[in-house]
Amino acid sequence: MDKIIIKACLNGARGREQNTNVPWTPSEIAAEAKRCFDAGASIVHIHARTPQGAVSYDPAWYAEADRLIRAQTSLVVNHTTARMPDATIDQVLRYLRETPEPVDMISLNTGNIVFNTPLVNGSRRSIAIPNSYEDIRQIILACRERGIVPEPAVLDTGFLTNVATLVEDGLLPVPRYLLVEFSGRFGDGFQIMPGTPRSYFYMTECVKELFPRAIWAAHGYEDSVFTIGNLAITTGAHIRVGFEDRATLVDGSLAASNADFVKWAVEVARANGREPASPMEARQMIGLAVGA
Numbered sequence: 652m653d654k655i656i657i658k659a660c661l662n663g664a665r666g667r668e669q670n671t672n673v674p675w676t677p678s679e680i681a682a683e684a685k686r687c688f689d690a691g692a693s694i695v696h697i698h699a700r701t702p703q704g705a706v707s708y709d710p711a712w713y714a715e716a717d718r719l720i721r722a723q724t725s726l727v728v729n730h731t732t733a734r735m736p737d738a739t740i741d742q743v744l745r746y747l748r749e750t751p752e753p754v755d756m757i758s759l760n761t762g763n764i765v766f767n768t769p770l771v772n773g774s775r776r777s778i779a780i781p782n783s784y785e786d787i788r789q790i791i792l793a794c795r796e797r798g799i800v801p802e803p804a805v806l807d808t809g810f811l812t813n814v815a816t817l818v819e820d821g822l823l824p825v826p827r828y829l830l831v832e833f834s835g836r837f838g839d840g841f842q843i844m845p846g847t848p849r850s851y852f853y854m855t856e857c858v859k860e861l862f863p864r865a866i867w868a869a870h871g872y873e874d875s876v877f878t879i880g881n882l883a884i885t886t887g888a889h890i891r892v893g894f895e896d897r898a899t900l901v902d903g904s905l906a907a908s909n910a911d912f913v914k915w916a917v918e919v920a921r922a923n924g925r926e927p928a929s930p931m932e933a934r935q936m937i938g939l940a941v942g943a
Contacts, residue, residue, distance in 0.1 A: 654928040655920045656889035656936060658694040658729070658868055659687040659909045663895025664706060670898035670905050675700040677712060681719030686910035687893075688724040691917040691927035695720065696729040696758060696891070699746070706735055708742035710749035717754060725930045727939060729756040729802065732790050733764075733780055740786045744793050753797035755939055758830060759790060761803050761817070762810040767840040775840060787813070791822045800939055804830040806843040811857055826865045828937040829858060830891065835873035846875020851882045866936060872896050877915075884919050892916050 661683050665673045674683045684695045697716055699707035717728055732743050747757065764780040794801050803826055805811045817823040831854055833846035844850045851869065858867055870891035871879030883890045892912035900906050901915060917927055934941050 653887065653925045654932055654936070655884065655916075655925045656694065656868060656928045656933045657692045657913055657916050657920075658696055658870075658889070658891040658893075659684070659692040659913055660696040660870070660891055660893035660895035661687070661909050662700060663698050663731075663893075665894045665898065667704060670894065672905070672907055673704075673894050673898075674909075675704050676702065677716035677719055680716045681723060683909050684720045684726055685723045686908050687913045688726050688930075690910040690913040692726065692910075692913045693928050693930045693933035694727040694729055694756070696731065696893070696895070698731050698733070698895070706738075708734070708738060708746055710746040713746050713754070714750045714752075717750060717752065721752075727755045727930050727933055727937075729758060730754045732757050733760055736779055736781065740789055744789060747790070747793045747799065748797065753799050756800045756802050756937075757790070757794060758804050759787065759801040760810075761787060761805060761813040762807070764806065765842040767842070769840065784813075784816075787817065788822055791817070798940070800937070802828065802830050804832055805854070805858070806832045806834075808844075808854070808857055811854075811861065815861055826862050829862070829865055829867045831855060831858065831867045831869040831888075833869070833871045833875055833879050835871065835875050839873070841872070843872075846871035846879045848878065848882060851879055855886070855888070870896055877901050880916060881919060884916065884925065885923055890916050890920075 662674050667673050674680045680697055699709050699712040701707045734743055760782045763782050766778045767775040769775055803814045834841035834843040837845045868889035868891050869879050869883040876897040880890050893909040
């Protein structure tokens with residue numbers, strides 16, 4: 652039976668004004684992780700948040716969330732390296748280095764990410780999430796120090812070019828696994844490859860051309876979540892779903908839990924002859940330490 656890795660992205664920067672069930676605290680994150688594990692996820696991706704929901708870079712938050720998740724599940728734990736424009740790279744490096752036990756994986760954004768977000772006056776404000784070559788280099792070196800596996804995240808062909816450059820420079824090994832990410836649609840204000848079937852096939856063909864032995868997980872955002880999810884499942888790839896990417900289910904109703912998205916992915920996968928990979932199987936497929 653063909654196995655599929657299902658990665659649950661539990662919170663991201665999602666606000667509770669969109670869905671009150673978004674987890675922010677370590678205990679809420681751990682409870683959601685357990686639900687996703689029981690539903691069929693093998694990886695959970697988490698972002699530190701303050702009790703009020705703001706973005707956080709607190710090593711203690713990550714340490715507590717990791718401890719609680721590992722106490723209840725065998726899930727692969729995946730932190731973020733994304734930061735807002737007013738945060739420094741040192742804040743990210745600090746939580747990578749200061750958690751008592753190193754995390755399994757980090758999502759490594761491989762280029763600058765720009766969002767043109769709408770304002771109430773009808774205009775837009777540009778928010779740039781910085782990921783310079785030097786930032787990326789420092790993150791990779793910090794991961795080496797602790798045995799953390801970077802998950803190269805590509806949001807356009809320019810990001811994929813950066814991955815190839817990092818490989819040529821000896822900073823990354825030839826990828827065995829990548830995360831291929833898409834925006835919601837053309838015109839949504841994100842300077843990211845839009846989540847259309849044509850974009851999916853173009854991006855994944857580029858991945859195969861550059862790294863023919865690599866596997867990938869794919870995900871959309873908002874409008875394209877289920878489009879990209881279906882394509883990933885039916886083309887033999889792997890999938891990311893969860894509150895970070897969307898607050899509502901395929902029928903438009905509010906999701907009660909990230910596990911609702913995982914259950915959708917499992918149902919569609921099984922309809923296509925695929926079974927959810929266990930965390931152990933996911934480790935083997937990605938190249939993570941099996942005994943971790």
